[in-house]
Amino acid sequence: MTAISDNAAPTDTGIDNPSSHRDGPFSHIAYVLRENPVTLLAFLLFLFIVGCALFGPYLVPYDPLKTSAAHALQPPSADHWFGTDSVGRDVFSRVVVATRLDLSISIAAVGLSFVIGSILGGIAGYWGGWIDSVLNRLLDTIMAFPLFVLAMGIVAAMGNTIENIIYATAIINIPFYARLVRAEVNIRRDAGFVRAAKLAGNTDLRVLIMHIFPNTLPPMMVQISLNMGWAILNAAGLSFIGLGVRPPTPEWGIMVAEGANFIVSGEWWLAVFPGLWLMIAVFTFNLLGDGLRDIFDPRKRT
Amino acid sequence: MKKTTTPNRVRAVTGRIAQTIPVLFGVVVISFLLTRALPGDPAAYFAGAAASEESIQQIRVALGLDKSLPQQFLIYLQDLFQGDLGQSISTGQPVATDLANRLPASLELTLSALLISCGIAIPLGVLAATRPGSAVDHICRVLVTAGVSLPTFFTGILLIYIFYYLLGVAPSPLGRLDFIYIEPDHVTGFYLVDAAIAGDWETWVAALKQLVLPSITLALFTLAPIARMTRAAMLSALSSDYIRTARASGLSDKKILYTHAFRNALLPIVTTLGMVFSFTLGANVLVEKVFAWPGIGSYAVEALVVSDYAAVQGFVLAMAVLFVILNLVIDLMYTAIDPRIGFDSQ
């Protein structure tokens, strides 16, 4: 859902060049964080999540895969902070350990669609003509699919491995990046600084990569951040349908999806804790997107 | 940059319409290939519990799956041109009938969710835009972001648990109408509209009750993009030259806000709404599953899991047609407003 970024509609005037500010980037970031406590919170949460992903597996109290029929479905306690699941695994350990996998899925998927989308969008936006038309039709075709069902179809057809979940998520996101880059490149390709760069003897490719493309990064950063959260939700949705990561690998979406069946019978902790954790992660990425826009948006800098 | 002249625009519009044909063809090809790439043999699945190799082969022939892929594709195209979407094996109905029955259910759910969502998100967005950086702005942001951060199936089950199971205020989550009511006569397929036409307000209220929880679930998820867009569009409108001019000429803040700024912000908001609509329609799969809502989303999931080719293809095509039409309208609006987009002016 958040893939529909408000930056998809180019509202900039096309003359911004963020790297030329005299204060330097860091003082500005510090300023934004001071001014905006929510963004500060998002940054702190982000550090926490990255910390979990890096060190979580070494810090958790239990083996996330270790089953114990004797300790199945125990409510949260001092021993098991988030309780245990239907085969007696520690929910807290599984939630923390899953951070790395979920983060990897979203980073890989978003990275992939960012790179491919940028290349396609850059070419189409800069050269235009038939390449642009062909690419536009191609993107339209992908976007005309109901995206979640397309992702489901891809995973169902190729098999439910982590790689395929990443590919599916990447493919359905490519159009958003490609369109964004295309629009941003397109409105700048005749801008003054581009003409100047061309007159100075730069090749088209060099102008595109060195001069125009960096200008598309600020809106892209926002898109990336929003998409990270969306990629996690996408994986969770696939899990709910049963097309997610294979058991017994801990993953938030699967845990929420499986836990959801236990809510009515009173074992709320199975779904609620992974759900909250997942929500915090998605929440962080979404807020981070806003924060990044504040940092990059030149209008707020004056 | 030269202003686009009228004949140019007409040509651009017809051109844009022509462009949708390859898109739809692309969708047809990809959905065909995608369904054929699904693992498993529908013939073996539908042959039933104790099928022999021979009976599976009979079904394969009956379904036309014994032919080569290009042959199957040609037959599919031929049927398509005759308006025949094929027969769903899993529901045993023609796909077109299934879609016609189920699309109104999904549309009703999606539209009411968007209505709720707009009712909350647009005022929130305007409020946030008038006081950027204030506590109100931050609270709005956190609220709508929290909504979009929860998986919809989780929200749905939580709402059922609280409002139906624990509190008992919501009706049983059993689809579009409690079984003690009869469906209103089919006019539009929207129960609220049909019941209103029939003047049957008891059924109308019952249908509304069933709608509340699923549409709130979906609305929570769609708050964020609408609120964000509203805020961004309002901010950019408020900081534009004409607003400054309006301010300088002494117009009241309220008047500026509602007449000038909001009107100018409306286009991107409507655009976002269009996108959110088509996205939600395809993505409410999970909500439909939780609330036993007989929409096209749950239909598609079931069909995909059992490799019901015709049903998946029909669903994808229907969604694509909807999306293409919507997109066409948005694009045409864009070229009309912002001539920077598009190459036709060069």
Add this chain to the structure above:
Amino acid sequence: MKTSRRQFLKISGGVVSASMLPFLKSVPAHAAGDDVLVAVTGQTINSLDLHRTGTNRASYQVAINCYDRLVSFGTKDAAGGGLAYDYSIIEPELAESWTVSDDGLTLTFKLKPAAKFWDGAKVTAADVKWSFDRAVSVGGFPTVQMKAGGLLRPDQFEAVDDETFVIKLDKPSKLTIPDLAVPVPFVINSKVAIENATDDDPWAMEYLHKTPAGSGAYKVAKWASGEQIVYERNDDWVGGPLPAYKRVVLREVPSPSTRRALIERGDVQLSFNIPNKDAAELASKVDVFSTPIDNCMHCLCPNTNFEPFQDADVRKALAYAIPYEAIFKTAAYGQGAPLWGGESEINDIAWPRKSPYYTDMDKAREHMAKSKFADGFEVPLSISLGLASWMEPTALLIQESLSQIGIKTEIEKIPGANWRTAVLVEKRLPLHLENFGGWLNTPDYYFFWAYQHGHLFNSSNYMNQEIEDLVNATLHMPVEDPEYAPKIKRMFEIAFEDLPRIPLWQPSLNVAANGSTDYEFWFHRQLDARPLKPV
């Protein structure tokens, strides 16, 4: 229009067609009156005609509730509460009486003279013949099931006069009469069907798919695939005692938690096929009928196509390594019957029965050490997405246990359409979970499907010549034959020695009732609405 539609219907009452008949007031279901049953299920009915290609299991209930067969099974008290069908007793349904010739080759049925189809036409032997001809001619599942009872060709069926129907068999079989009581050989109103048949569709598949034409206890008042089916009682039914409920509404609710909330709150009176966990937990709140399914077991199948599983020691190591107790607790929640730790000597012909294996990691390691694969190996453990509710916890526990004896497994979840192909048709899954259940309740029938080479449910590719011969010899042999029991016991011995299927537990079919009683369990595992009564 002056009167509202609801008022209009109120006035016209019985005159309007059943499908239009509403509930007169908008009152909660439990107060809607004692003659209406509201039930929920997670499955979807996709056709009203069992004979049609692609009709799913859930749809079989239409054949049961809306059509009659010549005969039916008796009723007895079930082990887990409620009632159950009785395989040993055959009762009349459409047939009033029947005789079997001395050579066992000719079966003569006398139809009930009062039997009428819903449209008032008399049920004649010609209708029975047409219906049976259809079942053996349309191919697919109905034809296969007819074959199990030795019913192969239309020329075996003869309508002697209006009320006399004769079946001629090629060889006598104990399975023929029971096979007439399964849902498949139901009797269709052939006049209506033939009127709606076309040259392309001589068996009226398209018509009967949506419009049943039978003589059964219930008519279909309304059917919306994916939403609900509404049955309306046929007050002229002669097949058995008149059902208590005038109207049965069966709603399809995919989410199990929603179904649980509905039954617990009493908004529905019956929840069909509930998960084991709910069955265990709801027992204190509502009536739960948990009936072990006859002739059915959940098992772990090592495929002989996969080299390590050709080694008998590896298979035995598997059988000793399985944590049966933990699986029965976490996957079955104690529902059903344990199938491990039995006596090594086989003294009776009960099936399914406890295997002589039990959890003993030392024995498992001993067998592994003796085998050619003492260093262990890697193998995927496949489960079905559609059956994940029991398969996944089972697979997780097996996976952990096997890792202790050096067998490294990766759990592979396979979606519905692909599962059947992979496990049953191609039989290519090296290690998987499986749960065949035979409709006809004799051990030889189970072995026919699951142990004979090449047969559908023999997903382990098991081949043993002695089993082949024993099954062929016993399949049609009367159970009373003195040779029968020894042969069956020998089959059990081989099955437990060779272990192509390692029994885990006998599953149960769980049904929760809140305000309804006299639920009857059937081998076909579908809801039979006819015996149900309000409390």
